[in-house]
Amino acid sequence: MAADPPARRTVGWWRRRSLRFHLTVVASAVLALALVVSAYVMIGALGRSLLATVDGTIYQRARDTVSLADAGRLPDETTSPDGTLLQVIDRTGRITHATVGTDRLVPLLNAGERASAVRLGEARFLDGEPYGIPHMLRVRALSADRGQTVIAARPFSEVQTSINTASHVLVVGTPLLLVLLAGASWMVIGRTLRPIAALRRGADEITDTARSRRLPVPEARDEVHSLATTLNDMLARLEKADARQRALVSDAAHELRSPLASIRLQLEVALGHPRGQDWRETAEGVLEDTMRLARLAEDLLALARLDERGGTRGRREPVELDRLIPQTAERYGAAVTVRIPDGLGEARDGDRGGNGGQDGEGGGGGIVVTGDALDLGRVLVNLVDNALRHTNAPVVVELRAEGADAVLTVTDDGPGIPEPDRERVFDRFTRLDSARSRDEGGAGLGLAIVRETVHAHGGAVHLEDASPGLRAVVRLPLS
Ligand SMILES: Nc1ncnc2c1ncn2[C@@H]1O[C@H](COP(=O)(O)OP(=O)(O)O)[C@@H](O)[C@H]1O
Numbered sequence: 001m002a003a004d005p006p007a008r009r010t011v012g013w014w015r016r017r018s019l020r021f022h023l024t025v026v027a028s029a030v031l032a033l034a035l036v037v038s039a040y041v042m043i044g045a046l047g048r049s050l051l052a053t054v055d056g057t058i059y060q061r062a063r064d065t066v067s068l069a070d071a072g073r074l075p076d077e078t079t080s081p082d083g084t085l086l087q088v089i090d091r092t093g094r095i096t097h098a099t100v101g102t103d104r105l106v107p108l109l110n111a112g113e114r115a116s117a118v119r120l121g122e123a124r125f126l127d128g129e130p131y132g133i134p135h136m137l138r139v140r141a142l143s144a145d146r147g148q149t150v151i152a153a154r155p156f157s158e159v160q161t162s163i164n165t166a167s168h169v170l171v172v173g174t175p176l177l178l179v180l181l182a183g184a185s186w187m188v189i190g191r192t193l194r195p196i197a198a199l200r201r202g203a204d205e206i207t208d209t210a211r212s213r214r215l216p217v218p219e220a221r222d223e224v225h226s227l228a229t230t231l232n233d234m235l236a237r238l239e240k241a242d243a244r245q246r247a248l249v250s251d252a253a254h255e256l257r258s259p260l261a262s263i264r265l266q267l268e269v270a271l272g273h274p275r276g277q278d279w280r281e282t283a284e285g286v287l288e289d290t291m292r293l294a295r296l297a298e299d300l301l302a303l304a305r306l307d308e309r310g311g312t313r314g315r316r317e318p319v320e321l322d323r324l325i326p327q328t329a330e331r332y333g334a335a336v337t338v339r340i341p342d343g344l345g346e347a348r349d350g351d352r353g354g355n356g357g358q359d360g361e362g363g364g365g366g367i368v369v370t371g372d373a374l375d376l377g378r379v380l381v382n383l384v385d386n387a388l389r390h391t392n393a394p395v396v397v398e399l400r401a402e403g404a405d406a407v408l409t410v411t412d413d414g415p416g417i418p419e420p421d422r423e424r425v426f427d428r429f430t431r432l433d434s435a436r437s438r439d440e441g442g443a444g445l446g447l448a449i450v451r452e453t454v455h456a457h458g459g460a461v462h463l464e465d466a467s468p469g470l471r472a473v474v475r476l477p478l479s
């Protein structure tokens with residue numbers, strides 16, 4: 001409400017102008033300063049050089065006249081070819097000779113001035129008015145023999161005229177040049193900024209219209225080009241993430257539908273024919289579907305957490321795999337055999353026997369990686385669940401250190417996965433057809449969670465043929 005002080009308003013006004021305006025104004029201001037300074041210097045130099053020329057001329061004329069006077073050959077009618085005024089004054093102060101148009105009675109300089117002018121040996125200014133000359137004069141006095149003095153003078157007006165002409169040209173020309181250059185700057189800057197304007201328009205259109213749009217990339221390999229490419233890369237990533245998110249939502253909705261439909265059907269049937277209904281059987285069926293829903297929700301949550309972290313592990317703690325793996329496998333009982341090479345096994349047992357309190361230190365020779373124990377445990381569970389679903393024989397889990405990596409393998413002797421599908425199964429919601437028929441199958445998120453968790457821990461996972469069966473191989477960098 002309170003009126004802004006004018007200075008603040010001006011600053012605000014300036015800030016609101018475009019970049020093009022700012023650049024043009026600043027460039028023009030610098031240019032104007034440079035032009036004014038150079039005009040000033042030029043006029044100064046011109047004046048000095050013209051003055052030097054005039055001074056040179058009158059000195060020359062005076063010298064010539066002195067030579068003639070010394071030789072006593074001064075003509076009665078003194079003439080000067082270039083209009084220089086000359087007076088020759090004898091020792092008594094009388095003018096003996098003068099050029100036509102020059103006062104023959106009054107010397108241009110009186111006795112005192114003559115003496116000081118001769119002594120100084122320099123030209124000086126003199127007002128011509130008292131002598132009937134309507135200009136400033138440049139005057140030089142030289143002494144000759146027999147007490148004579150020669151005075152030479154030239155009107156300064158010619159110099160003044162030249163300087164005035166030059167000044168006029170500059171006064172008119174400089175602003176004109178400035179306007180021209182400012183106009184050129186405005187155009188050049190506009191042209192330079194055009195790709196940025198194009199980028200802005202492109203961005204506008206992207207938000208306005210459908211997805212899958214890219215910003216226009218200028219042809220010139222300049223900063224704007226790299227900016228546009230970088231932004232386009234970012235857009236591509238965002239688009240991919242967006243597509244992934246949409247796919248996830250629609251897949252998840254799709255997966256939710258069948259257990260919900262199944263629950264609904266069972267309940268409707270049971271309620272429609274309450275008489276001959278085996279409620280226990282219904283409850284079991286509903287429970288089974290509910291478990292499926294719960295598993296799906298849990299898997300989705302795990303994936304959401306992985307996405308949230310953007311490919312980094314949740315915690316960064318030392319995880320003793322040689323302890324975590326057997327502990328996790330324990331719940332499967334005899335269905336899973338854990339094998340850890342002897343040396344490590346002993347080291348682990350030794351640790352346990354020695355002092356349980358030192359567990360956190362990571363023990364000598366243990367297989368320790370850095371990360372999130374809960375997430376790594378889930379990796380094993382997902383792999384073992386898959387294996388158990390496809391085999392009847394015990395699943396073999398092996399853990400060993402190999403170079404800088406911990407290698408965890410889960411091997412079953414089931415039907416395996418044909419080579420072309422071994423990568424695809426890691427995608428979200430990917431189940432192979434044979435597995436779709438199995439009731440206990442999940443939503444196809446298990447391996448996706450495995451891969452994303454392992455990647456977040458800086459490792460890699462792949463499936464290979466165990467002939468017969470399948471082997472999942474997880475590599476994690478040791479800490
Ligand atoms: N040990 C295995 N043997 C044979 N096929 C497997 C094995 N593990 C996974 N698969 C196949 O890979 C698909 C994807 O596995 P996963 O991502 O864990 O999803 P889900 O277990 O929910 O089906 C499974 O549907 C199955 O067809």
Ligand SMILES: [Mg+2]
Nearest residue numbers: 386442446447
């Ligand atoms: Mg699974």
